[in-house]
Amino acid sequence: MIDLYGMCSPNVTKVTILLEELGLDYRTHHVNLAGGEQYAPAFLRRSPNNKVPVIVDDEGPEGGPFTVFESGAILLYLARRSGRLLPEAPAARSVVEQWLMFQVASIGPMFGQLSHFTRYAPAGNDYGKARYTSEAKRLFKVLETRLAAAPFLGGNEYTVADIATFPWIRTALSYFPWLEGQQALGQYPALQRWFAAIAARPAVERAIEVEERFRALDIEAFGKADADAIDRFYGRGRFAQP
Ligand SMILES: N[C@@H](CCC(=O)N[C@@H](CS)C(=O)NCC(=O)O)C(=O)O
Numbered sequence: 001m002i003d004l005y006g007m008c009s010p011n012v013t014k015v016t017i018l019l020e021e022l023g024l025d026y027r028t029h030h031v032n033l034a035g036g037e038q039y040a041p042a043f044l045r046r047s048p049n050n051k052v053p054v055i056v057d058d059e060g061p062e063g064g065p066f067t068v069f070e071s072g073a074i075l076l077y078l079a080r081r082s083g084r085l086l087p088e089a090p091a092a093r094s095v096v097e098q099w100l101m102f103q104v105a106s107i108g109p110m111f112g113q114l115s116h117f118t119r120y121a122p123a124g125n126d127y128g129k130a131r132y133t134s135e136a137k138r139l140f141k142v143l144e145t146r147l148a149a150a151p152f153l154g155g156n157e158y159t160v161a162d163i164a165t166f167p168w169i170r171t172a173l174s175y176f177p178w179l180e181g182q183q184a185l186g187q188y189p190a191l192q193r194w195f196a197a198i199a200a201r202p203a204v205e206r207a208i209e210v211e212e213r214f215r216a217l218d219i220e221a222f223g224k225a226d227a228d229a230i231d232r233f234y235g236r237g238r239f240a241q242p
Contacts, residue, residue: 002026002078003056005046007033008215010167011071011108012053016210017163018075020203022082026055028210030217033233034225057081072104075160085159096154099146099161107168110135115175120234136176140188143169147190158198166198167211 002019004026006012019026031037031052038050047054047069055074060066068077076097079086087093114132117125143165146153153161169191173184185192198204222230231237 001058003029003058005029005031005043005054005056006052006214007031008211008218009052010171011051012214013167013170013207013211014071014164015053015055015074015078016207017166017204018078018085018160020206020210021163021201022078022084024078024082028214030214030221032217032221034218034222034229036229036232070104071108072100072164075100075164079160085163087154087157087159092155096159096161099153100164102142103161103164103168107139107165110139111168111172111176115171116234118177119175122236133176133178136172137178140172140191144188144191147194152194162194162198166195166204169195170199 002024004012004015004019006015006028007030016028031043033052037043038047038052043054044050046056046067049069051069053071053074054067054069055078057066057068057077058064068074076086086096110132113128114136117128117132121128143153150156152158153165169185173179179185185195225233228237232239235241
């Protein structure tokens with residue numbers, strides 16, 4: 001059994017997609033980030049960077065429970081554990097790892113900052129908005145170029161690199177102003193083809209249902225949180241460290 005600690009977030013959904021693809025037994029635990037549960041000592045022992053996702057595998061590599069934090073590390077751990085969705089051959093495996101790292105190191109942080117500055121920051125911040133919009137658009141072009149040359153990010157096969165990236169494109173479609181509208185991905189035809197193929201996978205549909213359940217719990221938790229708790233979540237106001 002695998003315990004997944006999470007919320008409604010692309011970083012969590014990538015783990016849920018993989019768990020569903022692999023058919024592993026898992027149960028979800030909502031972490032109330034608005035209520036500060038990520039700072040509880042017991043949570044920090046599992047996830048020292050106070051973030052979700054984190055998993056606990058009760059049949060870890062040495063027989064007992066094993067904890068993994070950081071979504072990219074979780075994907076690699078689960079794929080290796082199952083021997084699926086990560087190629088064995090060294091060159092093919094490296095290509096998949098390169099695109100997985102590209103998601104973790106570039107797509108996640110840049111899209112995350114763009115979301116923050118366009119949705120959650122106080123008014124102003126024109127430079128931040130422009131900077132992260134440019135970066136996000138540049139990254140969309142990198143993906144488009146790659147997917148015009150190969151069916152999937154890692155090459156011919158669907159792998160953890162696609163699983164890591166898909167939820168971020170899905171989130172971008174509802175968050176980023178230049179992607180609004182029904183033909184949102186029309187300007188990126190290869191990415192659009194890839195996105196539609198992944199969205200239609202039954203495991204992905206099931207993972208989106210889990211995300212929706214997390215979303216309902218987040219709405220309730222954030223609805224109950226006071227302004228101070230929200231400032232703490234975003235590291236702003238009296239929680240900013242100039
Ligand atoms: N690099 C981390 C990022 C995870 C992350 O940013 N998680 C956010 C939710 S999307 C979080 O838990 N934030 C809580 C906080 O910062 O207090 C990963 O990929 O797992």
